[in-house]
Amino acid sequence: MSTDTNHGSTGDQVLHNTGKLPARPLPRPSLADLAIFLDLDGTLAPIAPTPDQANVPATTLHVLDDLYRASAGSLAIVSGRDSPDIDRLLGPLLLPYAALHGARIKPPNGKIETMGVSQDSLRQVSAIVETAMGQLPGTIVERKALSIALHFRQAPQFEDEIRQLAADALVNHNGDFEIQEGKMVVEIKPRGASKAKAIERFMGMAPFQGRTPLFVGDDLTDESAFRIVNAMNGITIKIGTGATHASWRLADPPALVEWLSSLLAKRLYDDGDISTEGRQPNE
Numbered sequence: 511m512s513t514d515t516n517h518g519s520t521g522d523q524v525l526h527n528t529g530k531l532p533a534r535p536l537p538r539p540s541l542a543d544l545a546i547f548l549d550l551d552g553t554l555a556p557i558a559p560t561p562d563q564a565n566v567p568a569t570t571l572h573v574l575d576d577l578y579r580a581s582a583g584s585l586a587i588v589s590g591r592d593s594p595d596i597d598r599l600l601g602p603l604l605l606p607y608a609a610l611h612g613a614r615i616k617p618p619n620g621k622i623e624t625m626g627v628s629q630d631s632l633r634q635v636s637a638i639v640e641t642a643m644g645q646l647p648g649t650i651v652e653r654k655a656l657s658i659a660l661h662f663r664q665a666p667q668f669e670d671e672i673r674q675l676a677a678d679a680l681v682n683h684n685g686d687f688e689i690q691e692g693k694m695v696v697e698i699k700p701r702g703a704s705k706a707k708a709i710e711r712f713m714g715m716a717p718f719q720g721r722t723p724l725f726v727g728d729d730l731t732d733e734s735a736f737r738i739v740n741a742m743n744g745i746t747i748k749i750g751t752g753a754t755h756a757s758w759r760l761a762d763p764p765a766l767v768e769w770l771s772s773l774l775a776k777r778l779y780d781d782g783d784i785s786t787e788g789r790q791p792n793e
């Protein structure tokens with residue numbers, strides 16, 4: 511049975527670092543040099559029984575606001591969630607984001623970029639899974655703009671059926687969509703969408719360009735991002751247990767907030783103040 515811990519392989523590479531919390535301390539990078547990329551569920555928002563029950567604590571929102579200012583706007587959310595959910599969960603902040611596992615990006619200039627996806631195909635796949643999931647009490651279908659999440663956190667006995675259902679639903683649509691496994695969820699996402707590509711895209715634009723990337727995530731969808739950020743000599747942090755390509759590990763979302771706060775405190779110490787320079791969409 512699947513749990514909140516991810517094991518094994520992301521499909522293309524066997525994961526390493528299956529151990530517990532690292533003995534070595536986390537680095538203390540300067541916020542002036544960082545391009546900060548943060549996953550949402552399980553990283554900023556503690557995992558909740560259902561998608562609708564998730565929330566980002568007020569303290570975390572304050573820290574994100576300060577980080578956004580202190581990094582001159584070099585902060586983006588990189589999530590599997592749909593765009594309205596990201597804005598809702600982070601409100602009143604309106605941060606740059608990659609939504610839908612990278613299939614939709616809102617860069618700092620606000621001009622949203624969306625992958626081309628066959629809506630006909632999406633409708634057909636949705637109809638198949640919604641009909642079948644209706645027969646599996648306790649399961650949840652989360653229909654998003656370009657993807658569908660099949661949740662079984664409230665009905666773990668249906669994990670195998672749901673995995674098979676997702677595979678069957680894609681038999682005639684494998685050119686358009688692919689499976690993304692996650693925490694107590696099987697997602698159908700646009701083929702080729704990835705958090706790695708989203709981060710590469712952000713790193714090619716101001717104000718991220720030329721900075722050292724930091725990515726923090728907790729789930730299998732985050733592994734592609736860990737690999738690309740490692741390849742850029744960046745900093746990768748996995749939240750929680752389970753095999754990962756990340757180089758460091760923190761126990762849970764509160765531990766992440768504590769570490770991020772320590773970066774803010776270091777900057778205050780180094781510079782004497784938190785600058786508001788570069789602040790854009792949240793003013």
Ligand SMILES: O=P(O)(O)OC[C@H]1O[C@H](O[C@H]2O[C@H](CO)[C@@H](O)[C@H](O)[C@H]2O)[C@H](O)[C@@H](O)[C@@H]1O
Nearest residue numbers: 550551557558559560561564589590663693695
């Ligand atoms: O990339 P993320 O921001 O981590 O989003 C991944 C998926 O997260 C959500 O599902 C997960 O969190 C729920 C709330 O805590 C939980 O109930 C569920 O079991 C988890 O799988 C979200 O609902 C999905 O749309 C995201 O793709």
